[in-house]
Amino acid sequence: MEHSNYYLHLGESIDPDEYVICKYKMKTDLNLEEAAVAIATEQSTGTWTGISTLNEDILESYGARVTDITDDMATIAFPADDFSIDIGGIPQILSVIAGNLFGLEALKGVRLEDVFFPRSILEQFKGPKFGIDGMREILRRPDKPLVGTIVKPKIGLSPQEYANYIYESGIGGLTNGKDDETLSNQKFCPLEDRVVAVAEAIDRVKDETGHIMMHAINVSTKGHQIVEVAERAQELGATELMVDVITCGFAAVQALAEDPSIKVPIHVHRTMHGAMTRNPDHGIAMLVFSKLVRMCGGDALHVGTFGVGKMIGGARDDLANQKACVDANVPYKPVMPVCSGGMHPALIEPLVKITGFDVQIQAGGGVAGHPSGVRSGARAMTQAVDAAVADIPFKEYAVNHKELSEAIEKWG
Ligand code: CAP
Ligand code: MG
Numbered sequence: 001m002e003h004s005n006y007y008l009h010l011g012e013s014i015d016p017d018e019y020v021i022c023k024y025k026m027k028t029d030l031n032l033e034e035a036a037v038a039i040a041t042e043q044s045t046g047t048w049t050g051i052s053t054l055n056e057d058i059l060e061s062y063g064a065r066v067t068d069i070t071d072d073m074a075t076i077a078f079p080a081d082d083f084s085i086d087i088g089g090i091p092q093i094l095s096v097i098a099g100n101l102f103g104l105e106a107l108k109g110v111r112l113e114d115v116f117f118p119r120s121i122l123e124q125f126k127g128p129k130f131g132i133d134g135m136r137e138i139l140r141r142p143d144k145p146l147v148g149t150i151v152k153p154k155i156g157l158s159p160q161e162y163a164n165y166i167y168e169s170g171i172g173g174l175t176n177g178k179d180d181e182t183l184s185n186q187k188f189c190p191l192e193d194r195v196v197a198v199a200e201a202i203d204r205v206k207d208e209t210g211h212i213m214m215h216a217i218n219v220s221t222k223g224h225q226i227v228e229v230a231e232r233a234q235e236l237g238a239t240e241l242m243v244d245v246i247t248c249g250f251a252a253v254q255a256l257a258e259d260p261s262i263k264v265p266i267h268v269h270r271t272m273h274g275a276m277t278r279n280p281d282h283g284i285a286m287l288v289f290s291k292l293v294r295m296c297g298g299d300a301l302h303v304g305t306f307g308v309g310k311m312i313g314g315a316r317d318d319l320a321n322q323k324a325c326v327d328a329n330v331p332y333k334p335v336m337p338v339c340s341g342g343m344h345p346a347l348i349e350p351l352v353k354i355t356g357f358d359v360q361i362q363a364g365g366g367v368a369g370h371p372s373g374v375r376s377g378a379r380a381m382t383q384a385v386d387a388a389v390a391d392i393p394f395k396e397y398a399v400n401h402k403e404l405s406e407a408i409e410k411w412g
Contacts, residue, residue, distance in 0.1 A: 007040040008033060009065040009077075019065075019077035021116040022097050026072050027109035027281050033066070036074035038106035040064035043096055044082060073113070085124040090250040090292055093121075098284055109281035115288050117295075119331070125295040126258055127332025130265040132358055135299060135336050138239075138265070139175050139212050145348075145357050147385045148176030149378065150340065150364035155182055159189055163197035165374055169367065170205030170213040172378020172403075176360060177215035181244050181271040184218060191217065191229070192236055199237025216242035216267035219256075226252050231261055240265045243298075245289070246272040250296045257297020267338070268298035278312050286317060290324035293335065300336035301325060306354045310342020315354055322355060336360050344369075345384035345394070345407040352388040361385065371406050380407035 010033075014021075028035035041047070044064035045054060062082050068075040084092050098112050128134070136142055151157065151165050166177045177198070185191040198215050205211055217238040219230045226248065230241050243253050245268045256262050276283040286304065293301045303321035304313035318339075325335035337359050339351055344366030351361060363381055370377030383404040387397035398405035 005037075006059050006063055007037045007044075007046070007066055009067050010069065012065070012067055014065060014067060014077050016116065017118045017120065018080055019118060020080060020083060020093070020097065020121065021067075021075060021077050022112060023114040024074045024076060024101075025111045025113050025281070026074055026107055028107050030106055032069050032072065032074065035106050035110075036066040036069055036076065038104050039074065039101045039110065040066050040076050042100050042104060043076075044078060080118050080120055083121060085121060089254065090296055093292075094250075098288070102282070109279075111280065111282055112284045112288055114285065115291060117291075122295065122330055122332075125254075125332070126297055127294055127330075128266075128297050128299045128335055129257060129262075129333075130299045131333030132326070132336045133333065135214075135265050135360075138214060141175055141212075143357055144389050145352060145355075145385050146175045146336065146360035147381050148174050148178060148360060148362035149367040149374075149381070150178050150180050150362055151183075152180070152364040152368040154180035154364075155186060156188055159193040159197040162189055162194055163201040165368070166198050166213070166215055167201035167204055168374040169378045170202060170211060171209065172367075172375040173211065173382035174367070174378045175213055176240075176362060177213065178240075178242055178267055178269075178362065179216060179218035180364070181218065181220075181242075181269045184220065191219075191233065195233050195236040195238050199239070202239060214239040214265070216240040216265075218242040218244070218269075220244040220248045220252075220269075223249065223252060223255075227255055227259055227262075230256050230259075234262065234264055238264060240267055242267040242269055244269045244271050245293055245298065246270055246276075250292050253293060253298050254296035257299075265299035266297065268293050268301045270302045274312060285320075286313070287320045287324055290321040290335075291330075294325060294330070294332055298335055300338050300360055302340055303337040305339045305341050305343060305347075306351060308343070308347045308351045308354075309339070311340075319354070322359075326358065334358070338362060340364075342366075344411045345380040345404055346411050348381070348384035349388050349394045352385075357389065366407075366411070369410070370403070371410055372403065376403040376406065379403040 304318035306318040322337040343363040367377035380403040383401040
């Protein structure tokens with residue numbers, strides 16, 4: 001039974017409550033309708049050739065529909081019944097909307113630019129436990145941007161050297177510390193020793209200054225182990241957990257977020273995303289990952305530096321990522337957008353003008369590279385945030401703030 005024309009429903013309106021709707025940007029030597037039908041076929045009820053076992057009922061119930069092709073962008077609607085959330089969840093969703101299609105000969109390139117879920121699917125996810133408000137409550141920081149650091153060097157410090165970095169950062173006024181994405185349980189800094197030492201450092205900062213800080217311990221590991229590792233880190237005093245969502249999987253974030261024994265925020269790092277998000281003609285937009293991370297319960301997510309820092313991305317794309325984190329049209333708490341990568345105090349003013357104050361700005365090199373050391377680097381970041389909040393040009397603010405002026409002198 002040849003059904004290729006079945007999947008073409010151009011101009012037909014469909015009920016968004018009954019479908020998962022995807023936007024695919026396509027590069028093809030075929031005509032765009034054939035390319036879009038190839039995606040709809042492969043990702044729903046068809047394959048490369050007509051099959052005798054496919055009938056009208058199956059097509060009608062579960063066949064994807066190409067509802068629009070504008071320029072090189074196809075809109076494809078997948079019936080909600082094509083998805084299985086209780087068993088399957090985000091892994092199964094991705095197998096449908098971001099699966100075999102990337103390897104189809106019919107396409108020279110294809111990029112999943114956006115996805116829209118019906119309420120019936122959204123409501124099967126819980127979203128973040130804490131989110132923006134929950135993190136602000138823990139830190140007693142009701143409205144200023146959160147400001148943090150990534151301990152540098154990424155690897156190599158001993159637990160005590162590591163904890164000293166966090167102590168200095170906290171005394172310098174930072175609200176957030178985090179492990180770097182490659183740090184785990186290496187012999188030079190065993191996870192449990194690091195958790196205990198960092199917890200003691202954070203407690204010391206609070207005892208000495210009243211300042212509250214949290215530090216995200218990287219618990220990225222094998223799927224069957226991550227809850228146990230996270231629970232142990234929490235038991236030893238971890239104030240926040242970090243998961244590398246692309247290398248660990250969205251299901252790993254969801255496992256921690258939905259586990260009632262996990263009672264600290266989850267910081268979601270996106271390392272390796274560039275393998276899929278960077279190419280404008282092939283892959284998956286970070287906007288899609290941002291929506292999925294919020295669904296599965298990340299409390300804070302790296303969204304980029306809006307064209308200001310060292311990593312790929314740009315203001316338009318990163319603004320879309322940030323919007324996905326806070327969009328009021330989905331039934332979840334807002335996720336704290338994290339801006340990180342090549343950040344330093346002189347970049348905070350231009351960044352905050354774009355992002356506003358509901359953001360976590362963090363710097364690794366931009367703190368550890370300060371000419372007067374980590375504490376001064378932390379102070380310079382804190383001063384730059386205070387200047388932005390007071391709407392005082394940071395160079396003017398730096399006149400009376402030595403650490404900030406030293407950072408400007410070094411990084412301009
Ligand atoms: C930043 C960082 C982060 C990047 C990730 C790094 O360090 O720790 O992992 O921000 O990029 O390893 O590069 P620096 P993104 O502050 O020294 O650059 O946030 O875009 O995922
Ligand atoms: Mg890093």
